[in-house]
Amino acid sequence: MSSKNKYGRIDEEIKGYTQEEQPGTEHTMDPAPIYDADYYKGSGKLKGKVAIITGGDSGIGRAVAVAYAKEGADLVIGYLDEDKDAEETKEVVQSYGVRCEIKSFDVTKKSECKELVEFTIDNFGKLNILVNHAGVQYPTEDFLEITEEQLKSTFETNVYGFIFMAQAALPHLEKGDAIVNTTSVTAYRGSPELIEYSATNGAITSLTRSLSANLADKGIRVNGVAPGPIYTPLIPATFDAEKVEKHGHETPMGRRGQPSELAPCYVLLASEDSSYMTGQVLHVNGGGFTTT
């Protein structure tokens, strides 16, 4: 296990490199992302809860899985096809004494989203928390080169997938349960080369606000987290080596974030500690970006 937290690694310079395909893989990343902060101690905030995390095999999703495990939640991890990462996540999560099941699925297919939820109910008998995190991005400098296929993939994964998962989960959610959606800083400040991706994140932010209003009277809360530049497989799998090397350098804090630095926000939004919060987005981005 490569990434127990060391504060000393947070500022680490990273030499640029890339991965061949998306989704990328975490077990091939060097240095490995930090997903398990040893200063983060659980205190039973999610004890007895069952959570689904889409895209939970790696990156931010993996760090959320580890923090949820430390807080006592049983987990189902949904992911596209990165079996080795998913197995590794399952192993780490289980080391914290909770149950974890993993399932490969395609979030763009409504039927497979339904199957992931049914798999959860079959294994755990209930569902309390849905973390919508699976996503794709295709950096494209020339707006005219955004193909219909790319547009479809981005919207079907990042927007349709979130809605399909929420629809599948809703019949099982009760008062006190929660949905947490991952959006992005790009929804708030735009991105010249992630145009349709930023638009999907704008949609996720709006979805979060609207669904929160729709479900408020049921006592089901819907909130979001908007990460800035975070070191995950998505980055070397989609950006060139120079961008990977400089990722996050533009932020006021002058560095990329690590997945472990976001996980506490996902714990907060899933737990009773945020019982009067709904329709909100927490911004974890190294500072300075517009957050309204």
Ligand SMILES: NC(=O)C1=CN([C@@H]2O[C@H](COP(=O)(O)OP(=O)(O)OC[C@H]3O[C@@H](n4cnc5c(N)ncnc54)[C@H](O)[C@@H]3O)[C@@H](O)[C@H]2O)C=CC1
């Ligand atoms: N890493 C970053 O700098 C930022 C990431 N984000 C968001 O984080 C999410 C990406 O996660 P990261 O943790 O960065 O990277 P990651 O590469 O670890 O995660 C991507 C996940 O999406 C899943 N996925 C992709 N297509 C799928 C499909 N069709 N069906 C099921 N699962 C699918 C993959 O299996 C993988 O687990 C996205 O929603 C992205 O918008 C937002 C802002 C910044």
Ligand SMILES: CC(=O)C(C)=O
């Ligand atoms: C900011 C953002 O969404 C990425 C992927 O860098």
